[in-house]
Amino acid sequence: MDADFSHDPKDLIRLYRACAEDEFDLAVGSRYVTGVNVVNWPIGRILLSYFASLYVRFITGIPIFDTTAGFVCYRRNVLNTLPLHEIKFLGYAFQIEMKFLTWKHGFRIKEVPIIFYDRTRGQSKMSVNIFKEAFWGVVQMTAQSWFKKYPKIKTLGF
Numbered sequence: 668m669d670a671d672f673s674h675d676p677k678d679l680i681r682l683y684r685a686c687a688e689d690e691f692d693l694a695v696g697s698r699y700v701t702g703v704n705v706v707n708w709p710i711g712r713i714l715l716s717y718f719a720s721l722y723v724r725f726i727t728g729i730p731i732f733d734t735t736a737g738f739v740c741y742r743r744n745v746l747n748t749l750p751l752h753e754i755k756f757l758g759y760a761f762q763i764e765m766k767f768l769t770w771k772h773g774f775r776i777k778e779v780p781i782i783f784y785d786r787t788r789g790q791s792k793m794s795v796n797i798f799k800e801a802f803w804g805v806v807q808m809t810a811q812s813w814f815k816k817y818p819k820i821k822t823l824g825f
Contacts, residue, residue, distance in 0.1 A: 668696075671786040674738040678781050682740035685777045692745050692774035693766065695731060696738030700778040707785035719801065723763055727809045729770050732778060734763050735801075741765075745774050748820050758797030760804050771812060773819035 668674045678696055685694035698704050699720060705713050716735060723734040737759075749768050756764045770776060 668738050669786070673784050673786050674781065675784075678738070678779070679740075681779050681781075682738070685779055686740050686742050689777065690775070691777040692742045693769045693776045694740040695733055695736050695766070695776065695778045696781040697731075697733035697736055697778035698781065698783045699732040701780040704780060704782045705785075706782060708783075722802075723805055726805050727767055727812075729767055731766055731770070731776060734766055735759055737762050738781060738783075739765075741769070742774075744820065745769055745772075748772055748774075755808075756800060756804055758794075758800050760797070760801035763801065763805060764808060767808060767812075768817075771815075771817040773817070 668676075668679070674696060682694040682696055685691045699717060703713060703717060705716075708716075720732060720734045723729065724731065739762075749765070749772070754761055754764055766776070
């Protein structure tokens with residue numbers, strides 16, 4: 668979750684309930700599952716973010732509308748299962764890689780609609796290098812996944 672109040676702390680309860688009560692393994696606070704729910708972002712930033720998720724869905728096949736979202740709730744068994752020491756991405760793309768691995772392992776994912784507000788303080792960390800990492804990294808990650816086996820995990824528990 669962003670610490671600049673771009674994410675409403677009240678939405679944490681809905682993410683938690685999706686995992687704890689509805690038994691999803693990953694709950695994603697999604698800006699795009701019900702359209703575009705972003706407030707006070709420049710149109711260029713909205714388009715970049717929206718089309719980045721569209722690109723990721725197209726390349727990987729992952730059934731998530733907001734693949735770059737950073738407002739998420741993972742069940743403990745997901746984090747215990749994923750090879751966190753092998754995560755390659757450093758920028759925003761690590762959010763994509765985490766969701767991709769969660770999906771490849773067969774965990775249940777739910778997108779919870781949220782409204783995302785632009786920060787009132789601080790600056791974005793987006794850069795050309797972060798963009799390149801995500802663009803080319805998604806292709807590489809997908810191609811490498813064709814040669815890997817991902818055990819399907821069905822256990823529950825926090």
